[in-house]
Amino acid sequence: MPLQIAQLAVLFALLSALAPLPFGRRPGASKTLTFLLLGLSGAAAAAAGGLALCSGQVAQKVLPIGLPWLHSHQVLDPLAGFFLFLVGLVTALVACYGPAYVREHEEGPQPLPVLTFFTGLFVAGMYLVILAADAFSFMVAWELMSVASYFLVAYQHQHAENRSAAFIYLLMAQVGGLFILLGYGVLAGFGDGFSFATMAAAPLSSGWASIAFALAFVGFGMKAGLVPLHVWLPQAHPVAPSHISAMMSGVMLKVAVYGFIRFTYDLLGTFDWQWGVLVLVVGSGSALLGVLYALMQNDLKRLLAYSSVENIGIAYMGIGLSMIFASHGRPGLAALGLVAALYHCLNHALFKSLLFLGAGAVLQQSHEHNMEKMGGLIRGMPVTATCFLIGCISISALPPFNGFVSEWLTFQAALQATVLESGIIGSLIPVAAAVLALTGALAVACFVKVFGVVFLGQARSEKALSAREAAPGILFGQGALALLCLLFGIFPTWTVRLIDTIPQGLLGVGLPEATANGWLWLTPIAPETASYGAPMVLLGICLAWLLAYLWLHPRRRRTAVRIAPTWDCGFGPLNSRMQYTATAFAMPIRRIFRPAWPIKEEVLPATVEHPGGRYRLRVGDWAWEKIYLPIGRLLLASARRAALIQGGNIRAYLAYSFFTLIFLLWVIV
Secondary structure, three states, rough: OHHHHHHHHHHHHHHHHHHHHHOOOOOHHHHHHHHHHHHHHHHHHHHHHHHHHHHHEEEEEEEEEEOEEEEEEEEEEEHHHHHHHHHHHHHHHHHHHHHHHHHHOOOOOOOOHHHHHHHHHHHHHHHHHHHHHEEEEEEEEEEHHHHHHHHHOOOOOOHHHHHHHHHHHHHHHHHHHHHHHHHHHHHHHHHHOOHHHHHHOOOOOOOHHHHHHHHHHHHHHHHOOOOOOOOHHHHHHHOHHHHHHHHHHHHHHHHHHHHHHHHHHHHHOOOOHHHHHHHHHHHHHHHHHHHHHHHHHHHHHHHHEEEHHHHHHHHHHHHHHHHHHOOOOOOOHHHHHHHHHHHHHHHHHHHHHHHHHHHHHHHHHHOOOOOHHOHHHHHHHHHHHHHHHHHHHHHHOOOOOHHHHHHHHHHHHHHHHHHHHHHHHHHHHHHHHHHHHHHHHHHHHHHHHHHHHHHHHOOOHHHOOOOOOOHHHHHHHHHHHHHHHHHHHHHHHHHHHHHHHHHHHHHOOOOOOOOOOOOOEEEOOOOOOOEEHHHHHHHHHHHHHHHHHHHHHHHHOOOOOOOOOOOOOOOOOOOHHOOOHHHHHHHHHHOOHHHHHOOEEEEEEOOOOOOOEEEEEOOOOOHHHHHHHHHHHHHHHHHHHHHHHOOOHHHHHHHHHHHHHHHHHHOOO
16 A cells, blocks of 8 residues: 555656646646645655555565566665655645745746756656666666756756756766666676565675675765765755755755665675775765865855755764674664664755755845845744744754754764774774764854854845745745654654664664653663653753743843943944854854865955955865866866867778777677
8 A cells, every 4th residue: 555655656746747738838827736746746655655664564566667578666665665755745845835936937037847847757756766676767767866856956057057067966966876877787797687686685795795885885975965976966956946955955865875775784785894984984074074164155055055965974974883883793783873864864854955945935035145145034034034943953953853863863873882892993983973073063053153144133235134024835834844843853752663663674673772761761772871851851941941031021120121222332333244244153163174175365455346455265175176176177188189080081080990890800800
């Protein structure tokens, strides 16, 4: 039954892509139907995934499509069900957000049906990737997801920035897909077929297993956005429509994480400790560098994109810990690391989708991408500001919201490094835990900057001053995600109990102690080791707020409250130039971690327009400047040299053909 519902979700997604066709040039009439079908698709996918996760059963089916000698295999087990639920839930809420948000595109330079068509294909591709149980079906669905999202990034292709970002994204998506295909090729070469079941039974030597793992790690890591394979992400997400950015960052990155877990835990099955160390180190580096790069951004969506690099790194840290413990014969702790990673995938899908949807509302109403031109938006957009604040608290891993739980579980897994006999690994894991702690502190600073500069203070431009609250559909999508961030934060035991079916299937053990003390206390290892009572934390926070309100409320004061203007230090009335800018807020961190970025600072001389001079700051990306730009220059130089053979002389072309034929005959004979 769950698999049939999942197939129905795929059908609804494809129908949402085709819905605009009967309406011709009437985008308004097709918009409602398109997003209705997309919402039904998301609801069906969430229901199917939830049923599979709750039941713990595996549903399989072979469809008579595909190659003549290889039909399409589909499977819905707890792992696939978890990620299907995640994708479906975000899709359903984006469908509520979309109709009001895309209204501005109805009269835009690009036709709206193009956007809705590729949105439906994009969602269907993600569903099919999760359901695929053979390499051929997986790669076809993977390419459908990648190519459809390329057209979504390039939707507003009248801008050169969009075309460049879409090209880089497509190029890296194809390179990543090639690595994944080669990884499957290694498994298929030692197995009896292309289905996942036969690949899992393939007798691999340690060397070939390591090669397959490395190929999958690079391929899926490129789509997930691990450092240094992340450079497409901060370029593609800012230029895509905001509801597409929410799905790309919120769920498409998780599909890549799903693929890596499926390949490593299900198809390879066994781990070398070196694999876990690699995943842990790369995840730690991605988490730290992602938040450092996010702190330096002034473009709101670009900042959120770099923050996704950070959170994917945190998820990979949990996976790395799980693999290390599994390779050392500690399956219980391996299950804890995997549960922490999966919980963080769920949490990131919720709060990052919320933040991107909130950013879309801000951009739509203020028509500004640069945070330096925002400010004071809480006055005109109080609901959006409240939802965005919840997203900021959640992504900063502060209780009682959901981000705290998954990072706390990751810390609990890291603190068990003392059980390992290897002294090197036992000393490496605490370093990774310290990196995670530093990342969490920097994330708090990052989103204090975001919320303070965007929503607080005074408006820095006329557009920000005139911004007003978005349409009800936009507010509903944000409000639902904000509520889910709270619910998954205060009821973690129920969530862990459901996720626990996944390590039981992949590792053979779960976390029975985590929920042994009821819904009130989460005890991942043992009650005497560590426990977290989220409902009690929420109750304590509410009581503290109530006492503070009663103590500080003016009606309870014996002395009268005097209201006076803010002290302005003698400089006259307050204005927007007297408040912190995003650049100034991040300056101390930029000074401390200066080697982390290529920085160019300069003070321009005074001009008539700028009598006080100007300060210019450029913060780059070392991966882009030291890896990808040199590779690009090398390829262009090679292409120019290869072009020299195109002399336009027919005799030269005949000579090329003649000598090529002679060479081939020599090789064959």
